[in-house]
Amino acid sequence: MLKIKEDLLESMLDKAIHSIQSSNIKLVSYTKQLDDINPLSFFEAAKSIRGNRSFWKSSVDDFYMVGVGAAFEIETEQPDILYIENKWQTILEDAMIHNPYQVPGTGIVALGGMAFDPYKKSTDLWKNYNASQFTIPEFTLTKHNGNFYFTSIVRVNKNDHAKQLLHQLKGKEKELLSPLEDWPEKVSVVSKEEIKPEQWKQTVQKATEEIKKCNAEKIVLAREIRLQLSNQAEVSNVLEQLIDTQPTSYIFAFEHGEDCFIGATPERLVKLEGRELLSTCLAGTAPRGMTEEEDQKYKFSLLQDQKNREEHDFVVQMIKHAMEEYCENIDIPNEPVILALTNLQHLYTPVRATLKEGYSILNIIDNLHPTPALGGTPRKESLEFIRHYEQLDRGWYGAPIGWLDSNENGEFAVAIRSGLIQGNRATLFAGCGIVEDSNPEAEYEETNIKFLPMLSVLGGL
Numbered sequence: 093m094l095k096i097k098e099d100l101l102e103s104m105l106d107k108a109i110h111s112i113q114s115s116n117i118k119l120v121s122y123t124k125q126l127d128d129i130n131p132l133s134f135f136e137a138a139k140s141i142r143g144n145r146s147f148w149k150s151s152v153d154d155f156y157m158v159g160v161g162a163a164f165e166i167e168t169e170q171p172d173i174l175y176i177e178n179k180w181q182t183i184l185e186d187a188m189i190h191n192p193y194q195v196p197g198t199g200i201v202a203l204g205g206m207a208f209d210p211y212k213k214s215t216d217l218w219k220n221y222n223a224s225q226f227t228i229p230e231f232t233l234t235k236h237n238g239n240f241y242f243t244s245i246v247r248v249n250k251n252d253h254a255k256q257l258l259h260q261l262k263g264k265e266k267e268l269l270s271p272l273e274d275w276p277e278k279v280s281v282v283s284k285e286e287i288k289p290e291q292w293k294q295t296v297q298k299a300t301e302e303i304k305k306c307n308a309e310k311i312v313l314a315r316e317i318r319l320q321l322s323n324q325a326e327v328s329n330v331l332e333q334l335i336d337t338q339p340t341s342y343i344f345a346f347e348h349g350e351d352c353f354i355g356a357t358p359e360r361l362v363k364l365e366g367r368e369l370l371s372t373c374l375a376g377t378a379p380r381g382m383t384e385e386e387d388q389k390y391k392f393s394l395l396q397d398q399k400n401r402e403e404h405d406f407v408v409q410m411i412k413h414a415m416e417e418y419c420e421n422i423d424i425p426n427e428p429v430i431l432a433l434t435n436l437q438h439l440y441t442p443v444r445a446t447l448k449e450g451y452s453i454l455n456i457i458d459n460l461h462p463t464p465a466l467g468g469t470p471r472k473e474s475l476e477f478i479r480h481y482e483q484l485d486r487g488w489y490g491a492p493i494g495w496l497d498s499n500e501n502g503e504f505a506v507a508i509r510s511g512l513i514q515g516n517r518a519t520l521f522a523g524c525g526i527v528e529d530s531n532p533e534a535e536y537e538e539t540n541i542k543f544l545p546m547l548s549v550l551g552g553l
Contacts, residue, residue, distance in 0.1 A: 097124060098258065100190065105246060106254035108188050118248045119163060119183060119228070121498070123191040123198045126233075126240040126269075131156040132335075133272050134233045135345075136328040140267045146203040146227060147331055147345040148495055150503065151358065155236055157197045157495060159229030160268065163245040166202060167225040173206065176224050177454040183228070184498050191243075196365060196501040197234035198241045202226040205346060205353075205493035205507060208462065208486040212479050217512065217519060218487035220348040231268060242269075276326030278333075279516075280551030283320040288483055293532035295481050302477060303528045310406055311468040311477050314523030315539055316484045319550060321516045327352050330513070333549035340433055341545075342505040344493055353488050355510025356545050358433055361460055361492050363503040364453040369419060369445045371456075373407040374431065375465040375525065376400030376439035379541055391430050391437060403525045404428055404439040406464040411443050414459035419445035435544045453502040457492050465525065466490040466506055487512065489521040511546045520546045 101122045108118045131147075135158045138145050143161030150156075166179045180202060191199040204226030207214070214223075232243040244261050292315045299311040327345055331354070334343045338356035345354040359374040378394040381387030394400055408424065415422055422445040431440035447456070467490075468474025489512075494504030511520040522542035524535045 101244075101261075102254050102258050104188055104190060105248060105252075105257050108248040109250065109252050109254060112248065112250040116250075119187040119200060120246045120248055121187060121189045121191065121200045121243060123193060123241055123243040125193070126242045129233065129240055129269065131158050131233060131235060132328055132332055134158050134268060135331065136272055136276070137268050137270060138231075141231075141264055143230065144227065144347040144349070145327070145345070146229065146347070147327075147343070148203060149335060149343040151340055151342045151360065154238065155197070156234065157201065157203065158233040159201065159203050159227060159231070161230030162227050163230045163247045164228040165225065166204075166228070167222045169223045170210070173224060173454055173458045176226060177452060180226070180454075180496070187498070189498055191498075193241060194499050195234070195236045195239075195241065196499065197232070197236060197495065197497055198243055199498035200228060200245060201232050201243065201495055201497045202228050203346070203495040205488050206491050207488060208466070208491040209475065209479060212485070214487070215485040217485050220351045221353065221488055225348070231264065276329045278329055278551060279321045279323055279325050281319050281547075282322055284552060285318045287316045287318065289315070289536065291483060293536055295483070296526055296530060296532040296535050298481065299477060299526040300528060300530050303526070308473045308477060309469045309527070310403060310464060311474045311526045312464075312466055312523050313478065313482055313526055313535075314484060314486060314490065314521055317520050317543060319518040319520065319552060321518060321550065324516050325513045325518060325550065327354060327513065330354060330549050334545070337434055337549060338509075338545055340431070341509065344505070344507070346488075346493065350515060352513045353507070353510065354513055355507060357505045357508045357510065358431065358438065359465065359506040359508055361463070361494070361504040361506050362453060362456050364447060365501050367447045367500075369415070369447050369456065371411050371415070371443045371460070373404060373411055373428070373441040373443065373465070374438045375404045375407040376428075377524070377538060377542070378437050380432065380435060380437060391432075394430065394437065394439060395428075399527055399529065400439060401428075403464070403527065404441070406469045408441050408443070410464050410469065411460065415443070415445050415456065417459070418451045418455050419447055421446045436541060452500070453496055453504070457504055461492050462490065463506065466508070466523070468525070484521070486521065490523065509542065509545045511550075518550055
């Protein structure tokens with residue numbers, strides 16, 4: 093059976109090489125099933141390949157994707173997600189794909205994200221991340237419904253040789269699937285620096301004044317803390333801890349060069365499977381209690397809190413409006429429920445719809461981002477305030493991150509509860525929604541709570 097599969101892949105590579113005109117390139121994708129393999133071990137083993145790695149774990153189901161290397165990069169410094177869509181479709185039209193399984197996350201896959209606000213000048217902090225950047229990995233491991241799938245993608249050029257390409261693929265595959273002998277050690281926080289906390293509180297106060305003048309209804313403000321770590325943070329170890337401590341969140345990591353953007357976000361932006369679309373509103377936050385009685389007290393208070401309910405409804409209505417052009421059969425519950433996470437609990441409303449023909453998940457993302465939960469409302473006015481007064485460079489924080497595949501499936505989350513790891517340093521981000529009666533000290537404490545998931549896995553508690 094193995095020989096038959098190798099012969100098929102070699103034949104595909106040879107056919108692709110001979111079909112190329114002039115200097116064009118073609119992608120050849122081959123998917124097969126594997127026995128059980130630990131996605132984290134696969135991710136750690138990928139260090140030997142010396143290419144950027146991507147990691148994705150869904151929030152509720154046992155779905156993993158690990159991408160290694162880059163067969164192709166789709167990137168732009170312009171705030172044009174439709175450029176990404178057009179480039180993606182062009183690649184698929186010219187690709188050769190062998191995928192008898194057709195399950196989400198197999199075939200040709202692109203993983204990546206974009207900047208929260210590409211119009212705001214970027215700093216050196218995010219120098220390795222473009223405004224929009226999606227990687228088609230050379231190798232992808234996918235776990236779906238208890239089954240494991242391994243996809244190899246080769247970027248074929250006119251002067252390549254099929255046997256040589258196949259030999260290279262087999263060598264890299266052997267490295268990726270070999271058992272690990274060692275597992276990286278944890279790090280701890282040596283020092284923590286809050287970036288201008290008093291100035292941030294003053295910005296919160298200014299935002300409330302702008303809202304009182306009816307210049308906006310809600311403005312989301314973020315801040316950052318910077319950590320010095322005991323040694324270089326190993327991403328595999330951080331991911332393992334996030335999976336253990338944040339079981340109801342999306343766990344993600346996107347390496348670019350020596351940097352890694354990583355986190356555990358509870359906030360799905362949109363999921364597409366079989367033309368069925370699911371988006372979720374997650375806005376309004378309270379802590380978890382130390383006892384069941386205290387936990388229920390926080391839950392009841394959150395459900396009754398006017399400020400949080402208004403903030404939540406802003407997001408619900410925005411999601412509905414963003415979907416109306418591209419979807420039908422939009423279904424929204426009348427009342428939110430509580431989504432309880434390890435450290436926090438949130439108001440939660442699912443929004444379901446059917447995507448109309450002729451549109452893709454990227455069309456929805458283009459309309460949804462930024463949601464009122466990360467930008468504010470109205471969108472234009474709140475973003476202008478953030479762009480002018482917020483002290484940090486958000487980079488990919490607060491923006492859509494996720495994946496899409498050649499089977500027209502995909503899923504994107506909003507990159508909160510996250511940080512940028514750079515060797516033995518890390519920058520963590522957290523924000524909160526400011527409304528008319530917001531108290532700067534209370535909002536500051538809310539961001540402290542939101543730092544906890546990342547701070548804890550980096551040894552800062």
